[in-house]
Amino acid sequence: MVDEVAGMLADPLMQRALIAALLVGLAAPVIGTYLVQRRLSLLGDGIGHVALTGVAIGWLVGNVMGLTESDALAVPGAVVAAIIGAVAIELVRERGRTSGDVALALLFYGGIAGGVLIISQAGGTSANLMAYLFGSISTVTTGDVWLTVVLSALVLLVGVGLRTALFAICHDEEFARAAGLPVRALNITIAVIAALTVTVAMRVVGLLLVSALMIVPVAVAQLVTSSFRRTMATAMGLGVVVCVSGLSITYWQDVSPGAMIVVLAIAVYAVVAVGGSLIGVMRRRSPHDPHPQVADDVHLAPR
Amino acid sequence: MTAAVLARDLEVSLGGATILHGVDLTVDHGEVVGLLGANGSGKSTLIRALVGVVPRERGTVELLGKPLGRSVAWQRIGYVPQRTTAATGVPSTAAEVVMSGTIHGRRLLPPRDARSRAQAALEGVGLADRADDAVRDLSGGQQQRVLIARALVRRPELLVLDEPVAGVDLPSQDAFAGALRDLSDRGTTILVVLHELGALTPLVQRAVVLRHGSVVHDGAPPPARGEHAGADHDHIHPHAGDRDQTDETHGLAPSVRWRP
Numbered sequence: 001m002v003d004e005v006a007g008m009l010a011d012p013l014m015q016r017a018l019i020a021a022l023l024v025g026l027a028a029p030v031i032g033t034y035l036v037q038r039r040l041s042l043l044g045d046g047i048g049h050v051a052l053t054g055v056a057i058g059w060l061v062g063n064v065m066g067l068t069e070s071d072a073l074a075v076p077g078a079v080v081a082a083i084i085g086a087v088a089i090e091l092v093r094e095r096g097r098t099s100g101d102v103a104l105a106l107l108f109y110g111g112i113a114g115g116v117l118i119i120s121q122a123g124g125t126s127a128n129l130m131a132y133l134f135g136s137i138s139t140v141t142t143g144d145v146w147l148t149v150v151l152s153a154l155v156l157l158v159g160v161g162l163r164t165a166l167f168a169i170c171h172d173e174e175f176a177r178a179a180g181l182p183v184r185a186l187n188i189t190i191a192v193i194a195a196l197t198v199t200v201a202m203r204v205v206g207l208l209l210v211s212a213l214m215i216v217p218v219a220v221a222q223l224v225t226s227s228f229r230r231t232m233a234t235a236m237g238l239g240v241v242v243c244v245s246g247l248s249i250t251y252w253q254d255v256s257p258g259a260m261i262v263v264l265a266i267a268v269y270a271v272v273a274v275g276g277s278l279i280g281v282m283r284r285r286s287p288h289d290p291h292p293q294v295a296d297d298v299h300l301a302p303r
Numbered sequence: 304m305t306a307a308v309l310a311r312d313l314e315v316s317l318g319g320a321t322i323l324h325g326v327d328l329t330v331d332h333g334e335v336v337g338l339l340g341a342n343g344s345g346k347s348t349l350i351r352a353l354v355g356v357v358p359r360e361r362g363t364v365e366l367l368g369k370p371l372g373r374s375v376a377w378q379r380i381g382y383v384p385q386r387t388t389a390a391t392g393v394p395s396t397a398a399e400v401v402m403s404g405t406i407h408g409r410r411l412l413p414p415r416d417a418r419s420r421a422q423a424a425l426e427g428v429g430l431a432d433r434a435d436d437a438v439r440d441l442s443g444g445q446q447q448r449v450l451i452a453r454a455l456v457r458r459p460e461l462l463v464l465d466e467p468v469a470g471v472d473l474p475s476q477d478a479f480a481g482a483l484r485d486l487s488d489r490g491t492t493i494l495v496v497l498h499e500l501g502a503l504t505p506l507v508q509r510a511v512v513l514r515h516g517s518v519v520h521d522g523a524p525p526p527a528r529g530e531h532a533g534a535d536h537d538h539i540h541p542h543a544g545d546r547d548q549t550d551e552t553h554g555l556a557p558s559v560r561w562r563p
Contacts, residue, residue: 037393165411168403171395174384175453178354178463180377180408218393226437228395 025243054081
């Protein structure tokens with residue numbers, strides 16, 4: 001067993017993959033906490049769809065420039081498209097919710113359809129997109145690892161460093177405006193770090209499952225915590241655990257790492273949810289009056 | 304000396320309807336001004352326009368001598384929005400919500416002593432022992448007090464409150480009136496939106512009454528009507544009840560209409 005683990009850790013391919021998984025597991029729940037807080041859980045999904053068009057455009061540009069590796073520009077393309085898409089979604093959201101809903105849907109489907117169309121023009125096939133849709137951590141290069149390190153560091157720096165300000169606008173945008181906070185700039189900051197997170201996580205879990213890595217650890221954490229800070233910290237820890245263990249399993253079992261990681265996260269959610277409600281039932285049996293004793297009680301006529 | 308709040312010819316439209324027509328409002332330093340009016344008279348919109356939450360169509364607003372915008376000394380202004388729920392998607396503790404009041408336009412990172420200041424502000428509203436409890440587990444009145452603590456944590460010179468006592472029980476209203484009196488005695492300027500003066504009657508020095516989006520009265524607080532007007536009337540029942548509802552309609556707004 002020890003030999004097996006040592007073998008895995010000695011494998012340079014696994015080393016790169018594990019570093020990428022660790023960073024993604026740490027960074028994705030940070031932005032996920034803000035998205036859940038403002039009830040935008042599906043924003044990551046939307047950005048993921050748009051990023052697919054970016055992958056295809058990067059591919060197309062790479063072909064036109066005659067690069068030897070036709071997908072060399074796929075990740076930069078995804079980064080650019082994801083940022084543009086995320087900022088566009090944020091600006092639409094700011095205008096009003098009703099029309100925003102439809103505009104978001106248009107953006108999502110446009111992103112997927114655009115990706116499929118453009119990749120065929122670029123001389124690729126939809127099959128080439130599969131690696132991005134479902135992740136391809138086994139093909140992570142040293143360059144990819146460095147890009148992941150830089151982008152995750154940026155996400156962590158902004159997401160954790162500015163947490164009070166980002167919490168303020170996610171918690172109560174009206175109060176934030178009345179405090180003179182640069183609400184639009186901060187909203188766009190959240191959109192941009194969400195976009196960066198999506199592209200960082202793209203190689204590990206794939207664009208279709210990125211959102212799960214952002215949201216599910218937060219969903220688990222908020223079952224067991226009562227503070228924002230602890231929810232974020234717990235979600236980050238959980239993200240690392242499921243990413244690293246999910247990936248490690250695929251060293252021995254031939255399954256998709258992205259799918260394994262997400263299934264693990266959801267399994268943890270199920271266990272915690274069931275466990276939590278069992279504990280809740282036990283607590284309810286203990287005699288405790290949840291109502292506070294207040295002076296202003298209703299005076300009843302003595303009988 | 305400039306006024307704490309100065310609005311001139313303010314016009315605000317929301318969703319195509321003009322909510323405020325040419326409103327002028329001045330609040331001097333140290334004054335306690337009540338903004339009264341029926342539901343839909345535009346009082347909340349006015350206060351939200353003053354702090355820059357809703358956009359202006361026309362007119363100027365100055366807060367503490369500076370035109371509304373980046374140059375305003377936001378750290379000296381505390382705003383308490385009308386209570387919605389203080390709880391959102393991710394759980395947050397009362398202390399965390401109050402700490403978010405320590406940052407403002409000129410300070411994106413909380414000060415080092417943010418935690419102890421939040422604790423002190425919560426103590427001021429009688430919630431010191433609930434600091435680490437999730438806001439979602441607090442009652443409505445307690446959540447309202449958390450929002451007040453969030454405004455007080457930066458020790459504001461100008462306090463703007465939107466219906467702070469709506470739906471708050473009587474002892475809490477009295478406690479709240481006492482807290483506002485302390486702040487006022489220390490020179491804090493207070494602009495407060497009220498549905499009725501209630502427990503704050505002795506505190507409010509001047510009343511501005513809005514009707515259909517225009518100022519119809521600016522001066523002494525209007526006396527309570529009906530049975531409340533009696534010289535020997537002991538005002539122990541400022542809240543709710545059908546009688547009060549009728550008084551309101553007769554006194555301040557003869558033709559109440561819902562506006563969007």
